[in-house]
Amino acid sequence: MSSNQDIAMDMIKNRLEKNFKKLKSWSERNHIEAFRLYDRDIPEYPFIVDIYKDHFVVYDKSDFIKDKDKNHLPHVTEALKALFKTNDDNIVIKKRERQEGLKQYEKLDSKEQTFLVRETQAHLKVNLYDYLDTGLFLDHRPMRQKVFKTAQDKKFLNLFCYTGSVSVFAALGGATTTSVDMSQTYLRWAQDNFQVNNIDLGSHSFINADVLDWLRSQKAQPTYDIIFLDPPTFSNSKKMEDTFEVERDQEFLVDSCMRMLRPDGVLYFSNNKRKFKISENVLSKYKVKDISEESIPQDFHDKKIHCCFEIKNK
Structure with missing residues (x-):
């Protein structure tokens, strides 16, 4: 290795070492086993590194030409x-291009190697190999805590629920939950997440449907106290x-959710479209x-990984 490479390597x-030192005591104190270690901090290193217990996922964000x-x-x-x-x-490399809509959920492999990571009050199942994403959106961790802390005796609806992690936190917080997703694979995964946390599936619903058709x-009927809505940016699924x-399509989504929300309820509307503008009609x-x-x-x-809005009745 040349001296230039040695310098770059150092x-x-x-x-990485500095970032880990900064995050280590926070992650241990809060029982967080999955977190982001590095996010393109140095321009010459256009990578994202996420830690999952003793495994590492490296997303290669380099530009093919540049x-x-x-x-x-x-x-x-x-x-x-x-x-x-x-x-x-224990190091998984993924080439992360800009994924639109449901492409981010497409299958890459069939290793079916899963393990559990702890996040504060819950354990959640991850699969680092078979999909671009791992089954756990790390950026929604604060929202999972917000839901957990406010869910006692509430009816909770999770739309585009993916693997149900937000529903798990709602259930652990004392809510009755309904989770809706088009993918049977992810709904089964959501049920697995409930079971590993010893949550009785009996008082929770898992609905396999296109969310737009379901809405x-x-x-x-104003049925729900808390709704979590996290749609893809774009989809043209078969x-x-x-x-x-x-x-x-935000107005249809928000209006549909607000019709199902109790008068003093709250809708959390999150999405990861860069430069997303909330509609004047919604405002x-x-x-x-x-x-x-x-x-x-x-x-x-x-800080633009997603945008999130708290929406209530006037």
């Missing part, structure tokens, strides 16, 4: 091996009749508070 290793002459990925993996005394088997089919775009009809800043965890440098 640079990334030092940054970064074609640099191969800095081995520096990152070697630094992780040196710092954490780990090996290649159209619901009577406008299972859907029409395309979906979150900014374009005029409801009491809307942008809670994006407080909903992004401290281990995330990217």
Whole structure:
């Protein structure tokens, strides 16, 4: 290795070490086993590194044209091996391009290797190999806590529920939950997450449906106290009749949810479209508070990872 490479290697290793020192006591104190260690902090290292217990997921965000002459990925993996005394088997590399809609959930592999990570009050099942995402959106950690702390004796609805982690926290907080998703795979995963936390499935509903169709089919009855709505940015899934775009279709989503919300209830509307603008109609009809800043965890440098709104009846 040349002296330039040695310097570069030391640079990334030092940054990973510094970040870990900063996060270690926080993660241990809060019983958080899955968190973001590194997020493109150094321009020459366009990678994201997430820790899942003793495993590491490295998302390669390098630009094919701009970064074609640099191969800095081995520096990152070697630094992780040196710092954490780990090996290649525990480091998972993913090439993360901008994924639209449901592409982020497509299958990449069939290893079916899963394990549990602890997050504060819950244990959650992750799969680091088979999909681009792992089954756990780390950026929603503060929202899971917010739901947990306010869920006692409430009726909770989770739309586009994915693997149900927010529903798990609602149930652990004392809510009766309903989780809706188009994917049977993710709904089964959600039920697994309930079972590993010893939550009786009997008082919780898991509905396999296209959320847009399901919303159209619901009577406008104020049933729920808390609704968590986290749609994809865009979708043209084969299972859907029409395309979906979150900014374009937000009024239908929000109006449908608000019709099902009790008068003093709250809708949390989150999405990860960059530069998303909440509609003027939504702002005029409801009491809307942008809670994006407080909903992004401290281990995330990217403060635009998602936007989140708290919506209530006026």
